[in-house]
Amino acid sequence: MITTIKNSDLTAVIKHFGAELCSLKDNSNTEYIWGGNPEFWGKHSPILFPIVGTLKNNSYQYNGKDYQLSRHGFSREMNFELIDKQENSATFSLTSTDETLQRYPFDFELFLIYTLENTSLKIEYKVINKGKSKMPFSIGAHPAFDLPNNFENYSLEFENSAPLTFHLLEEGLISNTTEQIQLDKKQLQLNYKLFENDALVFKKLPSKSITILENSKPILKVSYEDFPDLGIWTPPNAPFICIEPWFGYSDTVDTFGNLFKKEGIQVLDSNETFKSRFSIEIL
Template sequence: MTTTIKHGNLSAEIKHFGAELISLKTNQNREYIWEGNPEFWGKHSPILFPIVGTLKNNSFNHYGIDYHLSRHGFAREMLFELIYATENSATFSIKSSEETLKVYPFEFELQLIYTLNDNNLSIEYKVINKGKLTMPFSIGAHPAFALLNHFENYAIAFEKEESLEYYLLENDLISNKTKKLEVRNKQIPLTYDLFKNDALIFKTLQSNTLTILENENPILRVHFEDFPNLGIWTKMNAPFLCIEPWFGYSDTNENSGNLFEKEGIQILESNATFHSKFSIEIL
């Protein structure tokens, strides 16, 4: 089941399973979201919650009990309820359940709010701690943008001057190895060789927006003012690029297994609400 919202020249389609954005297109049928061809990657724009990336041994310990939590968490594999909709907005929700408590012993509600305005789709995350104790979590976006031309015809433009250093993954965990990216005129030309070691993971950036250039022309901009971390990823020879604003990232090999001590983790007090928002602007 899906819900479609519209405003002006744009429409967006959201699948209720995972509350996943599966289409963002213009009235001229220019599609900006990856089609989800499983030959490369069968997702479109999954929500990452209550972790981003991978835990060491895919587990954590809470009050002496080990819990198994798979990569990127479980929200992307859950059926969301549509709780509010207008012509240009839709709000989806999941809540903790007997099944989620088996792998993540915290009571929560997660809402995703999609809103179209002018040439912009905003995606707001609302995390509510429904329990009596503090709750550790990470949350992140994973939108894949369709690239209609050859991959090398594209570039990423950063909002500000950057000295770019990204962290390398080893067995899906953050290593202590880093690489530097050469940035010219605030831009990085795209090549598949950039991603031969998996995603580019940035713990810090000066920029709050990234722009995708197609043959030097800006076509799409991702605004992520609220998010401290970022991943950029594609698969070899795949015609898409993921720009992923995050709160948090994978464990390191030195991680203690205590979520409260995890680097990049968010801590939410009882009955408190966490808000964050990013947006996709069509240029």
């Protein structure tokens, strides 16, 4: 099933499976979200919960028991319930089940709220700890933006010209090695060589927005003031770029499996609510 929301400037389509944004078009019918061709990557904009990235050995320990949790968690592979629908907004909910408790022994309710305001789509996450104990989690976005023309015609503009420090990945885990990217007048020209070693992972990135430009013309802006961490990714020769605001990231190579001690983890007290949001603005 899908749900469509509209305003005078934009139309957005969200799948109930994963509560995943699969289309964002303007009045000229220009599509801004990757179409999900499985030749490159069969997703559009999945939610990452209750972890972001990869756990070491895809496992962790809690109360003396080992649990298995695959990359990016399970929420992107579950059906959400549409609980509110207005012309320009839609709210989806996912609640813990017997199945999720086998992999993640915490009672939760997760909400995704999509709202169109003028030429922006605002995406809000809300996480409620429904259990009696503290609940560790990470959450993140993974939107893929369609780049239909030559990949190297596109660039990313950051908020300032400071060099970007990113962490290299080692078999999907955060290594102890960092590298720097120099920007040219706040801009990073895209090329596939940047992603030869998988995603660029930024911890505590100072820039809180990124603008996609085509031949120096701004197209789209992603703003993520609430989010401390960020990933940027595309697979080889794919005609899209993912700009991924995160709370947390993959395990480090020297992690020891305690989810509460995981770098970047969030912890909610019983009945506590976490909220964050980011926006996609068409320019």
